[in-house]
Amino acid sequence: MKTPQHPDLGASLEQSRSGLRDTHRRSLMRALFLVTGSALVIFGSLQIFNGYLWLAAGEFVASGVLFLGVARINRTPHLQGWIYGYLVTGFSFFLLIMLVPDASVTAFVWVLMMPVLAYLLLGKKEGFFLSVPFMVAGCVAFYFHLEFIANARSMIDLLNMVLCAVLMLGFIHLYETRREEAERKLFTLAQTDGLTGLSNRASFQSILGRTLAESKRSGSGFALVIMDIDYFKIVNDTMGHDAGDQVLRDISRRLTERLRTTDSVGRLGGEEFGLILRDVKPEDSFELMDELRQRIADSELCYGEAVIRVTASFGIAHYPDHGTEAETLFRTADRCLFSCKRAGRNMVARAGVSAVKGSRIADGPV
């Protein structure tokens, strides 16, 4: 069975794998630029009093760049570049202040902040590979700061530092792993119809939006089909809701079985389904849907002792022949479907062509 892809889900998961979403990463970067830029002005001024003029100059220059970042980060197309630039420079700077001969012991707390920032801004994989080397370097710098391990006290200090760093990395790694899993589940739930496993209406509409944009760029056509099971209410009323649900699942399976992996299927609601057939000629889509109609009409679903048979009607609209916007295509396909229902059901109708039921021809919409 070929299951049509859900590009929406894929795009969202890509985002969820790189830490926070783009909008949140931009907000976080802006806040970080503001806080670190302001802090560097204060630190730079204090370094002048300490006599480290070169360090003060570096801090003032860095704060200038950070304030520039505040103004640009919301619009830049190079967000990842800014993030790497900020983290690599920031982490290198932390290392530098740890290596200053009479560095304050508080400078080393930044080692613990490294995985938090890297994981939030880059996600699990890139965050791990960026933060670990800097954390190791920070711990080594701390070892030298303690002037090697001269006594039990410095051994305790070093162990405290290493243990905290390892635990911090472990916790944030675990947290990010769980967050990614939870977000993946949430996306699947938000985009999938729970009964059939197909894309739900909202997800189908966004797939249609993307298909339209792609087709406008490439000049290729596609077909939008709306399919509705005939007299479905009777199945529910005579066999029960559970039997109705089974019919819906069975029809969904038949739809996805017959279509190509590049095509998309969604449940639009109730007993109505939407199909997007990519790179297909109008006459081919008509034939394909008529074959599908026949398959459904010929199939039998065993429900306990009973055998359920249903038929379905199909309305087809083509891009660009019958519309270049989603709304127009939906409306046209819907009108075709309605003409099938009016003409007796178990039919396929394409805009401008008659509805067909086996050998019987009924009037289709224009």
Ligand SMILES: Nc1nc2c(ncn2[C@@H]2O[C@H](COP(=O)(O)OP(=O)(O)OP(=O)(O)O)[C@@H](O)[C@H]2O)c(=O)[nH]1
């Ligand atoms: N079992 C089940 N039934 C559903 C579900 N969603 C909607 N329905 C039922 O689908 C039926 C749709 O009935 P109608 O809109 O009258 O359509 P129909 O009986 O198929 O008639 P036509 O479309 O005109 O051929 C209603 O009985 C709904 O309760 C569902 O998820 N499961």
